[in-house]
Amino acid sequence: MYYIGFDLGSSSIKAALVEISTGKSIGVVQEPKTEMSMLALKNGWAEQKPEEWWKHICKAIENLKKTYNVSRTQIKGIGISYQMHGLVLVDKEGKPLRKSIIWCDSRAVEIGKEAFANIGSEKSSSHLLNSPANFTASKLKWVKDNEPEVYNKAYKFMLPGDYIAYRFSNKINTTISGLSEGIFWDFKNDTVADFLLDYYGIDKSLVPEIVDTFGLQSVVDEKGEEESTLAAGTPIFYRAGDQPNNALSLNVFNPGDVAATGGTSGVVYAVTESLSGKESTRVNNFAHVNYKKSVPRIGKLLNINGAGIQYRWLLNNLSVDSYDEMNQLALNVPVGSDGVCMLPFGNGAERMLNNREIGTRLVNLNLNNHQKGHVCRAALEGIAFSFVYGMDILKSDGIDINVMRAGNDNLFRSEIFANTVATLINQEIEIYNTTGAIGAARAAGLHEGDFESYGKLVEDNDHVMTFMPFKDKAPYLKAYENWKKELNLILNNK
Structure with missing residues (x-):
């Protein structure tokens, strides 16, 4: 059946x-x-x-x-x-x-x-x-x-x-x-x-x-x-x-559970019991699937327009054949991309930047020393940094992260992207191979309220791997601070 x-x-x-x-x-x-x-x-x-x-x-x-x-x-x-x-x-x-x-x-x-x-x-x-x-x-x-x-x-x-x-x-x-x-x-x-x-x-x-x-x-x-x-x-x-x-598909139901997706745009969806609307102009707040007044469960949704669309643009415009080739080129470049920095906001106004439209920016490029591997790594890091920046906004709105789960989609297939996010938020990222349609089908069985068994179904059928944060955070923190400095220069001058 x-x-x-x-x-x-x-x-x-x-x-x-x-x-x-x-x-x-x-x-x-x-x-x-x-x-x-x-x-x-x-x-x-x-x-x-x-x-x-x-x-x-x-x-x-x-x-x-x-x-x-x-x-x-x-x-x-x-x-x-x-x-x-x-x-x-x-x-x-x-x-x-x-x-x-x-x-x-x-x-x-x-x-x-x-x-x-x-x-x-x-x-x-x-x-x-x-x-x-x-x-x-x-x-x-x-x-x-x-x-x-x-x-x-x-x-x-x-x-x-x-x-x-x-x-x-x-x-x-x-x-x-x-x-x-x-x-x-x-x-x-x-x-x-x-x-x-x-x-x-x-x-x-x-x-x-x-x-x-x-x-x-x-x-x-x-x-x-x-x-x-x-x-x-x-x-x-x-x-x-x-x-x-999508959060349900990843077994994200309780305060501290966070779901992330990294497709054309990026989404961080964090569950909380708080009815705070402090960041209501930058973060959307919806009743999660298991919301009840007696047991409030709110999904705080932060959207990042400029995510995978930027990496796809590079694929289409660099002389490369695949994402795998781009990822390999990026792996040959150290953390921080030797100073090259990319701001991935070229897909319209970004709600988390108060609906500012600042475009994609590639900065600190040295034409003598930097090659396309630096651009590939800077792109992946820039998208990852934008996720971390968004999660900082969520934390300021009362979100605590206990577990982060993501679908096995384009960006989270990249070691650089996933390791950068995991290390900077100091949190394991569990990767699951599932889809919204599969989640919706399984959810039909939750009319009896057995959420514990549902979580086991997801774990047994879909878990692919877990990215662990690196112990040496220093180069990642330095690169992130450099990225934020470039972002703030633009935000403060407009």
Whole structure:
């Protein structure tokens, strides 16, 4: 018997089957094989058709069942992970009224800024734990102001994962974790943030019914069976945004647990019991998957735009054939790159730098002594230093690191990158070979609340290796201080 998990991204859908008895991954598929289309009618806009997500979900189910010879009756539960902060608006028949405004769409930035100024930083930080910023609530306000004919027809708003669950079940509901990622949740009163809805003039009836993150949320109905080919009655047991779900996939649930990802952009996601919004303009705070008022679990999310995208740019523009070749060149250069320093902030405004856009900078390059190995090492170190810099911000907001876990993705495959981070934060980094879709599938089994057994499933099936901090920290500290000096020169002169 199996659970099925979905990871709805902005570029593709991944679906996974796991064996219920062992938690072992049976297989993972991706749909479409190329990237999903994205509509950008204006600079900074990004939209997708929710119906396209559903089409690819159904195709992925068909692919999984055929490839692994699994029948619909063998799938006993569904878990859903999804791209965060998106907005789906539907009418009374459940039909989308417009394309989804997805996470990377920036049209509502000014709306959020104005709300933060007018509501006040103290109230925003203590109740929302965030600035309203460019999140789902602000996007809904944009629709109200700019597309009143759409807003007036709206029956409910949904997050992307809510829409997928609806297509399976014909039931519209959401979770506290989901509402918090849209900045619809009042943590101080542990209820929907009515004061923000009132400020934006948003009808409270648009908020879906709230269900538990783990539990019987709904079941596949006859129409859902016909379209998806999963059996009617199959329960949906779990739903969460991609970053909380990535943390879950790495067995990150408790205060002091930290999850890191090092893809195109980088993310540090730290769990705490503190409702502090001290760094609410630089760090996002969401209800983690196991949040309860009686046992608060907050995920503090720090994003680094300029991470793997910089290393990929070097791969495309240096005369090298692979990341492995770049890593080998970098290994021939000492810690600190003989003074060469790279600031990896060339992928737009960095929230942790107070939304400054400073670009990528390569400094201290000596044309007589330095070669491309120095540039490769400086790039890896610069990205690692940006992670450490971000973790320093998290620590100033009350985060203690007890364990750090990361996926076996591009940056964490690099010894230089992982060793630099581990040494500077003085913390082991455990590497796991898992995906969001596998995590979502396993999470379907957590409706019974057995988190201890879940952790053992992750450890037994996914652990790859552990990077240990080096005892000799001096060269790493010196290089990091040099990097921070270069960064501060820019930050203080703009």
